[in-house]
Amino acid sequence: MDARRKRMADLPFAEKLRILDKLREASREIASAGLRKTGVSGEPGIGSLGPKKPEPQPPAKPSKKS
Amino acid sequence: MPLKETIQLINQMKADGVISEYAIGGAVGATFYTEPATTFDLDIFLLLPMTGSAGLLTLAPIYEYASKKKWQTDAEHVVIGDWPVQFLPAGAPLEKEALESAIPADVEGVKTRVISPEHLVALALQTGRPKDKLRIAQLLEAGAVDEVRLNTVLEHHRLSAKWDNLRRNL
Numbered sequence: 001m002d003a004r005r006k007r008m009a010d011l012p013f014a015e016k017l018r019i020l021d022k023l024r025e026a027s028r029e030i031a032s033a034g035l036r037k038t039g040v041s042g043e044p045g046i047g048s049l050g051p052k053k054p055e056p057q058p059p060a061k062p063s064k065k066s
Numbered sequence: 067m068p069l070k071e072t073i074q075l076i077n078q079m080k081a082d083g084v085i086s087e088y089a090i091g092g093a094v095g096a097t098f099y100t101e102p103a104t105t106f107d108l109d110i111f112l113l114l115p116m117t118g119s120a121g122l123l124t125l126a127p128i129y130e131y132a133s134k135k136k137w138q139t140d141a142e143h144v145v146i147g148d149w150p151v152q153f154l155p156a157g158a159p160l161e162k163e164a165l166e167s168a169i170p171a172d173v174e175g176v177k178t179r180v181i182s183p184e185h186l187v188a189l190a191l192q193t194g195r196p197k198d199k200l201r202i203a204q205l206l207e208a209g210a211v212d213e214v215r216l217n218t219v220l221e222h223h224r225l226s227a228k229w230d231n232l233r234r235n236l
Contacts, residue, residue, distance in 0.1 A: 001207050008101035009208050014174045017069040019102040020094065024149075027104055 067147030069094070070173045072108060075146050077176065084131045088112035089168035089179040091154070091186060096201050098171060098180040099210035107143055107150040111165050111181065114155050123155050160188055160223045183210040188219045191228055203236060 001009070008016075079085050089095070092109030114123045132144045143150035156165045164185035171180045181189070183205050190198035205211050220226045 001209075005101045009099070011102075013098050013171055013180075014070065016097045016102045017094075017173060020097060020105060021068045021148075023102065023104040024106060027106070 067149075069108065069147075069149055070176055072147040072149040072151065073173060073178050074176050076110060076151070077178070079128070079131060082131070084127050085110075085153070086113045087165060087179075089165050089181045090171075091164070091181045091189060092152075093197075093201065095181045096183075096186055096205060098169075099183050099186075100204045100208040103204065107152055108146075109152050109154055111154050111156050111161055111168075113162075113165060123157065125153055125155065128153055160185070160192060160219075160225075163219070163222075164189060182215075184212060184216040184219050187211055187216055188223060188225055191220075191225055191232060192223075194228075199232065199236075202232070206236075 008019075011019075073090075076085075076088065080088065089111050090098070090108065091111050092107070093103060093105035094108050097103065097105075114125070114127075128144065129139060132139060132146075138145040140150055143152050145151070154161070156162045164181045167185060168179040168181050171178050187202050187205055190201045217226070220229050
């Protein structure tokens, strides 16, 4: 574990809970802006970003010359 | 409403006799020991008072209380404050033991209890979803887990083989 993560792990529980509040709020903002593709448990589902892209098609076979 | 106030409201539920002993598990519980990681709900393991002549365990009193408080419900969650809370009755021996051995915690004067890191690992191992495996890795990496205590829990609940299998793949 690197020093930054160790510092975060050593924070008081109350401070960590405040960070969870902020992380969740940020995630909700991302969701409400429609930037997350699918809903997450405990969050309102927001569906897909839009119509699914068509699957790439194999190149057409050259037509036989008669 | 911050998570701290959600915990306060859960303590009020306990004071009002709706729930008895409880402990925080899941990602929020793990955060007690590791760096914070995004989560969307709060898992509460609890003992429910027996109700009815058949002595059934039911979450109905929690939902009735939520309704009186005008708290919303969303699938398996009760939204308390801003946080969806999942109440998980401790029915299986591992869950009961996790609840009994939970560790007291203090959130700026708000008393609560958190499931021990060894029991969080055992519960995550039992559930076995990718996010549970990630939580196990985080708890191990944070040096939060006492291996002797963990092995005792795993042996007691016949999870040692599953643990060995996971360790080989971690």
